[in-house]
Amino acid sequence: MINDYKYPHLFEPIKLGNQLFRNRIFASPTGYLNTNGDGYLNEGAAAYYGRRARGGAASVATFECVVDTEYGRGGDAHFSTGRPGVAANLGRIAAEVKGYGAVPTLELQHTGMFANRSLSMFGGEAKGVAYGPVEMMVDGRLIKPMTEEFIERTINKYIEAAVVGQSVGFGMMLIHAGHGWMLHQFLSPITNTRTDKWGGPAIENRARMLIAICDGIHRRLGEGFPIEVRISGSECYDGGFGIENGIAIAKQLEGHCQLIHVSAGNHEVDEVFTVTHPSMFQKDGCNTYLAEEIKKHVSTPVATVGALSDPDLMEELIASGKVDVVEMGREFICEPDFPTLVRTGREKEVKKCLRCLSCFSSELTNGEPYCAINPESGREIETKYEAPVVKSKKKVLVAGGGVAGMEAALTLAERGHDVIICEKTGRFGGVLRCEEKVDFKKNLDYYLNQQAEKIEKTPNIEVRLNTEVTPALAEEIKPDVLIAALGAVPAVPKIPADADAKTMTAQDAYGRVDELGDKVAILGAGLVGIELGLHLASLGKKVSVIEMTDHMNDGGNFLHMSGVRVEIKKRGLDMHFSTQAKQISAKGVTCECEGKEVFIDADSVVFAVGQKPLTEEAVALNYCAPEVYFIGDCVTPKNITEATSTAYLISKNIGRF
Ligand SMILES: Cc1cc2nc3c(=O)[nH]c(=O)nc-3n(C[C@H](O)[C@H](O)[C@H](O)COP(=O)(O)O)c2cc1C
Structure with a gap:
């Protein structure tokens, strides 16, 4: 008993x-x-x-x-x-x-x-x-x-x-x-x-x-x-x-x-x-x-x-x-x-739903509910019948410790491969770590910590933080398989800005809230821009979002947008669609909207105009191992669901020969 x-x-x-x-x-x-x-x-x-x-x-x-x-x-x-x-x-x-x-x-x-x-x-x-x-x-x-x-x-x-x-x-x-x-x-x-x-x-x-x-x-x-x-x-x-x-x-x-x-x-x-x-x-x-x-x-x-x-x-x-x-x-x-x-007392291992509704959106578009952090969801049939043991054990080098790299390392290790994971910064989690103080992203941060902890505790994963994978390092390690999960960096648009204008990327803005002033203009109404806007509005800032097209970009997760729309209203974001930023000054952004000039007041301007994939850096690793795979944002910046799914499926496929 x-x-x-x-x-x-x-x-x-x-x-x-x-x-x-x-x-x-x-x-x-x-x-x-x-x-x-x-x-x-x-x-x-x-x-x-x-x-x-x-x-x-x-x-x-x-x-x-x-x-x-x-x-x-x-x-x-x-x-x-x-x-x-x-x-x-x-x-x-x-x-x-x-x-x-x-x-x-x-x-x-x-x-x-x-x-x-x-x-x-x-x-x-x-x-x-x-x-x-x-x-x-x-x-x-x-x-x-x-x-x-x-x-x-x-x-x-x-x-x-x-x-x-x-x-x-x-x-x-x-x-x-x-x-x-x-x-x-x-x-x-x-x-x-x-x-x-x-x-x-x-x-x-x-x-x-x-x-x-x-x-x-x-x-x-x-x-x-x-x-x-x-x-x-x-x-x-x-x-x-x-x-x-x-x-x-x-x-x-x-x-x-x-x-x-x-x-x-x-x-x-x-x-x-x-x-x-x-x-x-x-x-x-x-x-x-x-x-x-x-x-x-x-x-x-x-x-x-x-x-x-x-x-x-x-x-x-x-x-x-x-x-x-x-x-x-x-x-x-x-x-x-x-x-x-x-x-069984292992509640700390439980992944907590992000409530991002990726499952529901993908169910309606693909018929199967793909989850952002459980790549097995919708693929239960494959996982049920798969052989747990691989035919040949590999030495795998995973370059990059974001969501894709972490999922790859854990899947590979579980299947018995020897894994070395290198992350160029001092911690796992990649670009998503910038949101760690955001209340509505608390389950995401919980997930990143869980994955990082699991990696550290897995005996057949060697962790190398503050280590960038270069062709020279790969040459030294001599892996059988290399997985490039290098990620992406924020894109910066070419918009003329006065010398005293305060600009920064969305990724930086999360950590530099105090420098932003009371009025913030965000360029880009994709999820990155809007979610940052919601966070800043909850901290008492007046937020304007400027978007060139006539709509928000849901990144394929259209049901998450229902919740986002409710919050935009509640938190009072000022949305400007079909509006193009032309000039940034210390006082705001001069824009063009339907042929007319519009000025949007702002102490600082944040760029949320997309991510630039680290494609060249990834391709430079192409001949550093007999088998090489590119996964996650360095292929093309998408979303967590895509990153974890590809990482999981590709990793499971390794060791067949
Ligand atoms: C992908 C998805 C599909 C769902 N399909 C149904 C359904 O067919 N019938 C139903 O009564 N509820 C359906 N629901 C609602 C859930 O049963 C549940 O009431 C809702 O998601 C809230 O619970 P949760 O926060 O634990 O997800 C669905 C929910 C999701 C996310």
Whole structure:
């Protein structure tokens, strides 16, 4: 018996209905949209969901499985229980999750008035018929009201889907009744203004369909079959419904389900997207207050979700009785081993989600959720079957200790190679270290420290700090393989500046805040410029951002921009688009905007106009080893996700000959 368990409440098993869950940490639904373009999940999906079961999750939820193929799917790629052969697909996922000791949970979904919006899940014109609680115009399309007959048909579709799910091995059904989807549309007094027994002011009426679904599933699968219902505790925007409606919904659910899962928001409101999926600008556990409040009013167990990655906070939430279950979405993408690491006293090794939303953006563009700091995410199938031992052990020289170089060194060492990593400065982390004092980047800094520490502790990695890899040094070391991860340096634009003008690069500005004055102009509205602007504004500076093009550059991570846009407004950044800087003085920047001269007041001017890759320096190393690879920003400056992914994949490929 282990008496000094640090997280006794987090690892206390819980019984929901007749199903035992091994701990209180559930993997909330996160999508895997590589559905072969036709709504069928592949073996990659089974490996993806199975990975978190391998890591110790108690329940692993799939993403949205649509109950009504014809009228419930957002687009053709949405998978659905109604399609021929899909049961076997689903069964593969259930078997994989069960095999590792977690309960496979099937999320049942219907998009209601947002159905048939696009040909694919990746955007496009609304193309088909959609039904909602009442007739209304949505995105220029007339939504048809559901008749009683249609409602009964839909309830049956949920029940049939649950029967299929249970028959192929799912141990719990998760009914999605939040985030703005069909059941949420019925639960909301704003969208459900029907005058019959399925809607209107009385919550009993608005919740009738949801309750009928739960009861119908219990009738078919048994009273003890666990049902989890996901609701939005509040829509979290002015004009949306608030916590009173969340409490009212939860009260209706008493006795009809086994777990009330309290999320937040409505996906139709852009600004609220980063409440549902809290951005890096919000505090840990920012939505738990909703579940805590709801728990006071019901006896059914309650789960919370959103921005959870700190095991101490999660333990406290359960120990204090504020909630019964904690759910994590992105933390499981970033650290599928979270439960096992925490349970075995290795919580310091847990990677903390950056909340950068790279996973979600890439899921929507590539179909697979690529994580900035876990390059295995979206590639679980490859990692599951790979041989752990390499054929031939190599001596590998890694030149550069930024995110790419560190990931390469660790991946190589784990596979048994002897690694020497050289970093020209005195510490690992590269260019990203400049943001170490930025509050919304604290998890990034945590990650850099973790990687650096891991490197220092790995016996088959030799560390050489303050060492630049030159061809002469490489000649001396004689590696079998050289990986050039040299990075990039900030670009400086050729704009005339007076002798007394104060200018510096964004990278320098972080460390020289006191020299900037009260008014700062930043040239460049890419992520580097804007995030610096947000940081400086939080320190009380008046920030103007000057951008030549007519838009911000999201660097491919368009969902992170939802959170950024909210913060730009909140922190009052003054944005100037289609504006070109012409002359810099000690008083500000003279610009041209649509043919007119504009003057922007500033004590100092910061350049955030991109990075100049150290390509020449990297290419100079090309013949310094039999095998040479170029990775990270020295190839072309991109983002953390690209840097860590390439570093990981290339390093894993070494030693095959
Ligand atoms: C990539 C991604 C995909 C998601 N897909 C779904 C989904 O299919 N169904 C759903 O109910 N929630 C989905 N979510 C929301 C998560 O379940 C979770 O509620 C949200 O991310 C907040 O939790 P977190 O801060 O722990 O990530 C998704 C989130 C992410 C990041």
